[in-house]
Amino acid sequence: MTIKPDADVIIVGGGLAGATLALLLAGQGLRCVLLEERNVETTSRRTDPRALAITRASENILRSARAWEYLPQDRIGYFRQMHVWDENGTGDIKFDSAELCESTLGYIIEQTVLEQALRAASNKQDLIKYYRPATLSGLKLDGPLVRAQLEDGTELTSHLIIGADGARSRLRTLAGIACPVHDYHQQAVACVANTEKAHDAVARQRFLTTGPLAFLPMADPHQCGIVWSTSPDHAKSLIKMNEDSFCRALADAFIHTLGDIVSCGPRACFPLQHSQAEHYCQPRLALIGDAAHTAHPLAGQGANMGLLDAATLAEVLIEARTMNKDIGAYPVLRRYERWRRGENFIMIKVLQGLKCLFESRLASVRHLRNIGLDVTDMLTPVKYSIMRHAMGLSGDLPSFARHQ
Template sequence: MFSAQTYDVAIVGGGMVGLATAIGLAMADLRVVVIDAGETQTLSGEARLRVSAINKASERLLNYLGAWQYLDESRAAPYSKMAVWDKDSLGKIGFDADSMSESHLGSIIENDNICQALAKRAGEFSNINHIENQRLANIAFGERESWLSLENGDNLSAALVIGADGANSWVRSQCNIPLTFWDYGHHAVVATIRTEIPHGDTARQVFLNSGPLAFLPLFETNLCSIVWSLPPEQAKALQNGETQAFERQLTAAFDGRLGYCHLASELQAFPLKMRYARHFARHRLVLSGDAAHTIHPLAGQGVNLGFLDAGAIIETITELHAKGKDIGDYAHLRSLERWRKADALEMIAAMEGFKRLFDGSNPIKKAVRDIGLNLVDNLSPVKTLFMQQAMGNKGKLPTPCQPQ
């Protein structure tokens, strides 16, 4: 660690996106400070409730950063198959890594496992100062630099501030950046489930009239993480009800695909909202990850979109720095902002379209769903395109996220 209080980049938020961005910028010889309101959790014991479906683009980024090697791979779960179906109908689609000459389609990894790996890698850089258990008290922006005051009284300055402090971003709020948002009218119920039948390294999702239910394979053969999107009153009833009643409802909702489902953790529920910041960048400021956008979890793309933000910031700021340009000048950040806003809008629109199509039991929509799923399942070129998109192999990828 170094003691200087002047940095090239100050990153507010020490989660997955913030730490990934810090490492990438440090690799370009920039001086970086990460201001983390919490601290990195040591991973042990039972499976953590918060997990992410890491696609190939995110995996490539973590390898590029040198962080993948620090993952506890005994707790990571690569999945080689995906199965999606519509409840009480014939509509279904399946994906298999073998058919695409891939070893796996993605990996289900606990968020704390990823953060722990990134923190270990960040600790190898003398030009990263990771300040934990500390919050910002004030932030101000000048023509040539920005100033940050911590709650402990320390003062810092940086050419660029990156707000990566989550969906309820303090930085976004403090900078009075307007937010477009809507409530999806659902809560996500998350839990760890022990199943009677092994998951077979398969990610599964069923579309119910009430909302999608996903079973994500974890690092034990009979252990899955679920994300069940439900109206708030139903989510609350499940939380407050008896364990056996929940298990019976879950097993029935999932068509008994994995046998009887046993609850192996507490039940948590949180409201689902779409958020989209009106500005992703301003003079000396960039918003990233959930601070800039949040989307419906039905395709598991939230963290992958955040890692694409990190990759794009790394690519853009590295190029500006190499050319000797001011990395915080908004004139130099506009192209980055347009790039990330376009990607986020495309994903938000796609998720909203999926949600509307698969919402409810309208017979016309149900017929369209059945035809659409089966059509895609039987048309190899279209199916391949869908899968490449899900794996993060399509679109304008930042350099650190591209296939080597």
């Protein structure tokens, strides 16, 4: 006797990666269960102050998922230019979307606003059954079925289970997949700051020897998302400061490029690490987003990588379903792993290299990196290639990430 499972796919984690995957799959007729342990309407994640740089590829994915239309227009910031420079020296590099005949390089959107849009879209999708709060606590493989156990004793079945449950993925642990973590011994202090001067849609990043400091232009012309990566002790002291002292410290560290910092919202601290799971899949199980990999936020790529995972896995599963293949079969899931793991590995290594290069105190390295910035700024083909990659417009893109 064949048992009809509760869903085609169970997705653990209703963050950016998990909710996007559910929407893409449900949009093509797959029945999804989405498990989210936070009671999102009431938890403190509502005050998560992160503003994320979102690539053009991610915009395409969120449009394909029908979530972009739920973003309030007045919360979508965009940047036309990017300016990166080094505290030690004169080297700098500027990117401008006009050079590629594009209207923007990307967007700046608060993490909570993105999550709300995805939730609103999921609530409208009949093929998504959203369980929240619901915590995955156990897993059993039973022939062609996956049995997911929740903390409240509920058991749900499907042909495939996806771990989109973040950097400390419970599903990854239950599956016994190793995920070596490299600790950067740095923390990022994030907040939203109001600046004296308008940001003019320019994303700015100043590399300090203690770590990069980014001002990301939000929808309000005088508001920037701040990501200040620094040593754990310094981060702790920045969090403890009263608002006035913090605003002064921030303006000084940014050499008053946008004038004084008039005020700032709640601050939060994030430990920084990079990691990559040794496998992205097993029979009937796959990992996406931070559950599969984490990266330094200096180029704002973590969520974008997770959205590309979601779009790629969705494409692979939809194709398998169209060809009447078992969507939980290992060869199907391996195709996703081969497609994404190498690309993510390269991105993580590039970010690690940039971080080391910019934090070196050696005079010779400082000298070379200043020359490197200036030379790259002048080498048009190299610069354009970096820009296209940062916008998510190059590489082996899944169809959901291409311009529709």
